[in-house]
Amino acid sequence: MAQLDIAEVRSRFSALGDDFVYLDAPGGTQTPDEISAAMARVNQEASGNLGAPYGTSHRIESLVEQARDATAGFLGCDPDEIIFGANMTSLNFTLSRTLARNLSAGDEILVTRLDHDANVAPWLDLADDLGLTVKHVDVHDDTTLDLADLRGKLTARTKVVAFPWAANSVGTIVDASAVCELAHEAGALAWIDAVQYAPHEPMDVTAIGADVLLCSAYKFCGPHLGICYGRRSLLESWRPYKARPVPMQPVGHRFETGTMPYELLGALVASYDYLDSIGGFDAVRDWERQLAERLLAGLPPAIRLYGLRGTAGRVPTFLVNAPGVPSSWLSEELAGRGFGVWSHDSYYALGLHERIGWGEALRIGLAHYNTLDEIDRFNQALAELVAGYQNGHAPAADAAAAGHR
Numbered sequence: 499m500a501q502l503d504i505a506e507v508r509s510r511f512s513a514l515g516d517d518f519v520y521l522d523a524p525g526g527t528q529t530p531d532e533i534s535a536a537m538a539r540v541n542q543e544a545s546g547n548l549g550a551p552y553g554t555s556h557r558i559e560s561l562v563e564q565a566r567d568a569t570a571g572f573l574g575c576d577p578d579e580i581i582f583g584a585n586m587t588s589l590n591f592t593l594s595r596t597l598a599r600n601l602s603a604g605d606e607i608l609v610t611r612l613d614h615d616a617n618v619a620p621w622l623d624l625a626d627d628l629g630l631t632v633k634h635v636d637v638h639d640d641t642t643l644d645l646a647d648l649r650g651k652l653t654a655r656t657k658v659v660a661f662p663w664a665a666n667s668v669g670t671i672v673d674a675s676a677v678c679e680l681a682h683e684a685g686a687l688a689w690i691d692a693v694q695y696a697p698h699e700p701m702d703v704t705a706i707g708a709d710v711l712l713c714s715a716y717k718f719c720g721p722h723l724g725i726c727y728g729r730r731s732l733l734e735s736w737r738p739y740k741a742r743p744v745p746m747q748p749v750g751h752r753f754e755t756g757t758m759p760y761e762l763l764g765a766l767v768a769s770y771d772y773l774d775s776i777g778g779f780d781a782v783r784d785w786e787r788q789l790a791e792r793l794l795a796g797l798p799p800a801i802r803l804y805g806l807r808g809t810a811g812r813v814p815t816f817l818v819n820a821p822g823v824p825s826s827w828l829s830e831e832l833a834g835r836g837f838g839v840w841s842h843d844s845y846y847a848l849g850l851h852e853r854i855g856w857g858e859a860l861r862i863g864l865a866h867y868n869t870l871d872e873i874d875r876f877n878q879a880l881a882e883l884v885a886g887y888q889n890g891h892a893p894a895a896d897a898a899a900a901g902h903r
């Protein structure tokens with residue numbers, strides 16, 4: 499199996515050249531220098547638009563084709579089933595509205611308590627506009643999806659089952675094939691938010707039976723660009739929101755509004771090349787598991803972990819807090835010591851936040867460019883800060899706690 503050469507990986511990132519430790523991957527990853535070089539190259543060599551009879555335009559045409567081909571390889575589909583857009587959220591609002599041209603009052607949509615709001619709000623808005631019903635599928639106490647609850651909520655009126663492949667809050671993975679199968683048995687579409695799965699695991703949309711799947715390249719060391727797969731026959735059945743002269747082929751293109759960010763497509767191709775060059779997801783997964791095990795083994799005893807206890811069934815995203823210690827204070831203190839870790843309440847996972855009730859928590863999100871030494875230093879800093887606060891040795895603590903209530 500391919501082994502990740504962590505020193506070689508890190509040498510490709512100027513951003514990792516100082517001592518700052520990025521443990522914030524679910525919010526967005528650092529990018530290797532070759533991504534910005536690819537972006538600059540497009541600006542230098544192919545700044546123009548499609549459809550002109552000279553070199554710049556031809557280069558853009560081949561770049562778009564390359565981006566579709568490479569993304570199809572990344573997702574396991576045909577190149578023309580790819581739709582590029584500004585980000586996952588914008589694509590999801592647009593495409594759910596497009597599908598909704600075929601929905602009517604009384605139709606039902608399932609979303610889950612594991613979802614990021616970008617895969618919930620579009621359906622709630624549509625429900626308001628069209629008189630649809632949105633049902634929320636529950637989770638078990640360990641944050642795994644409750645498939646029995648899902649099964650029980652499916653009816654003959656269910657049109658879409660929207661779910662995340664991995665949760666951005668607690669990292670829990672959903673059995674995507676099983677949910678797709680349940681959705682299809684009920685005659686519904688399987689609509690997958692893969693934003694947090696894509697940086698950690700290989701994907702095959704055809705094998706799992708996805709109808710629609712969305713992800714975002716800035717979560718896997720690429721540019722700020724949204725990506726969508728739509729099953730060809732489904733896309734062909736939709737009426738796109740488009741300027742009339744826009745070509746209808748390839749089928750994904752009819753859903754891409756306006757001129758695409760070609761420099762970002764260049765960067766996207768470079769990000770797939772980067773992932774392949776470091777050993778692909780075999781290497782990424784193996785290294786991230788080692789990092790996650792190290793983190794879990796060294797978390798201070800005072801830390802409370804939400805969700806699954808071990809590394810199985812999850813991506814390496816961990817939600818934690820220390821009872822009695824404001825996580826916003828921890829986050830600021832950690833930042834001061836050179837550790838980038840977020841503190842937030844819901845992390846936009848409103849359903850899970852309501853269900854589990856963690857208040858505000860730290861999210862420790864690992865990426866393949868982290869090192870074991872970084873994890874050890876982080877655990878040590880966290881232990882010192884928590885102990886310091888609990889022993890009353892934190893000068894800023896009282897003020898932070900007061901501001902927090």
Ligand SMILES: Cc1ncc(COP(=O)(O)O)c(C=O)c1O
Nearest residue numbers: 585586587614616666693694714
């Ligand atoms: C699981 C999940 N879905 C959707 C989104 C929204 O993605 P974007 O920023 O591309 O709109 C995020 C962003 O963090 C996310 O974590």
